[in-house]
Amino acid sequence: MTTIGDALRLGRAQLSSSPSPVLDARLLLAHVLRRDHAYLVAHDDEPLDPQTAAGYEQLLARAAAGEPIPYLVGHAPFMGLDFAVSPSVLIPRPETEQLVETAVAWGEDRETVRIVDVGTGSGCIAVSLARRLPAAEVIAVDVSAGALAVAATNAARHAPSRVGLVQADLLTALAPGFDLIAANLPYIAGHEWPTLPIGVKSYEPRVALWGGLDGLSLVRALLPQAAERLRPGGLVLLEIGWRQGKAAASLARESFPEAEVTVLSDFAGHDRIVMIQAGMIQGRPNK
Ligand SMILES: C[S@@+](CC[C@H](N)C(=O)[O-])C[C@H]1O[C@@H](n2cnc3c(N)ncnc32)[C@H](O)[C@@H]1O
The missing domain is CATH 1.10.8.10 (Ubiquitin-associated (UBA) domain)
Known part of the structure; x- marks a missing residue:
């Protein structure tokens, strides 16, 4: 036996x-x-x-x-928590924890912050931020109803009543007034598609991966929407592909000409996050 x-x-x-x-x-x-x-x-x-x-x-x-283990067992670790996953969501990646840590470092000394996580998937970013920033108001957006159902499970499990869930295309459904806009949107470029591992290409949702020909279509669409909705002194954090730093930073400067734009590297030394720190515009009331 x-x-x-x-x-x-x-x-x-x-x-x-x-x-x-x-x-x-x-x-x-x-x-x-x-x-x-x-x-x-x-x-x-x-x-x-x-x-x-x-x-x-x-x-x-x-x-x-080739089927990913997290889909077979229905959960995956992120920021020390266990997140439910299904084939409707991207499996949370360890490199995304850097975006959460950067957001927490920025938000923890501020009193109340309004946060939106765009393209929330499993909700791993929004839920982790709600837990680490107890005074923050957190909204999570995704275009996919299947993803939002998973995010709702994770929010109920780890941050009950703390995360508002909205089904929408990027920020189009939301009014201005955010201090922090975080997004890990799809960023796989057309030329990278054939090189993706089978477990990613065949099992993870295309809507969570495909970023258009240069991988930056969603970031390009989001930035002007973010510029209209970010409060003075606010922060935008975008996870990007490892070779997209220069192009993404240049798009960020077009939408945020007055802001300080920085590309942060991951532990492997690759481009990973575009950070846009907006200035305090004198004489303009907070929205
Ligand atoms: C790369 S996954 C990231 C998921 C999660 N935030 C994470 O870090 O694991 C991108 C997510 O963006 C969502 N998405 C794609 N296009 C979108 C759009 N136009 N508006 C809102 N969400 C979108 C996908 O459904 C997917 O859940």
Whole structure:
């Protein structure tokens, strides 16, 4: 009879082309058993019932064919929290945590801030900001109803009654008056599409990835809308593709000619975030 230990060894072998076969096998087995990692370690010799073993083998086969583990188990980590995910949303990426940390560093000494997260997907940015900035008012926008349903689950789980959800195209449905506009919009360019890993291209939603020919179509559309809605002294943070810093910064300067525009790099030294710090315009009341 197959034990937990045998199942983990089988999974590791079957997922050997993954960069993390041990972790992946553990996540899948923990999922079918509805147990945590500590349980698997402590019960190495426990036999699996045939139904559980069959369910696990089915998941292993799907993972080996390229289906991302978070879609198979229905959740993914971000900012130390566990976020529900479904094939309607992008799987939260560790590099997006830098955008959240930058926003928190900017917002934590301010009294009340109005924040909008554009293209919220799973809600990982909006929900993390609501938790880290308890006095902030947070709105999350997405064009996808499926994504908003997932964001609603995550908001209810981690930041109940703190995040307003709006289905809309970018900021078109929202009136001016934001202190912080954060966005991780789709930014894959046409020439990058063929090089995307199969797990991304075949399973993650195209509406969460495709950024037009140069990858900057959504950023180009958002910037003038953001300029009309940002309060004096406000901040815009945009996650971008690793080679888009120069082009995105130049678009930012067109919409925000008076602002300070900076491109922040990630830990690998790649362009990752465009930061637009608006000045305090004298004589113009806050909207
Ligand atoms: C790259 S995903 C980011 C999801 C999430 N913010 C994150 O960081 O994991 C981009 C999101 O933007 C949404 N989106 C695409 N076009 C949009 C538009 N025109 N208006 C609002 N949201 C849009 C997609 O549905 C998707 O959820």
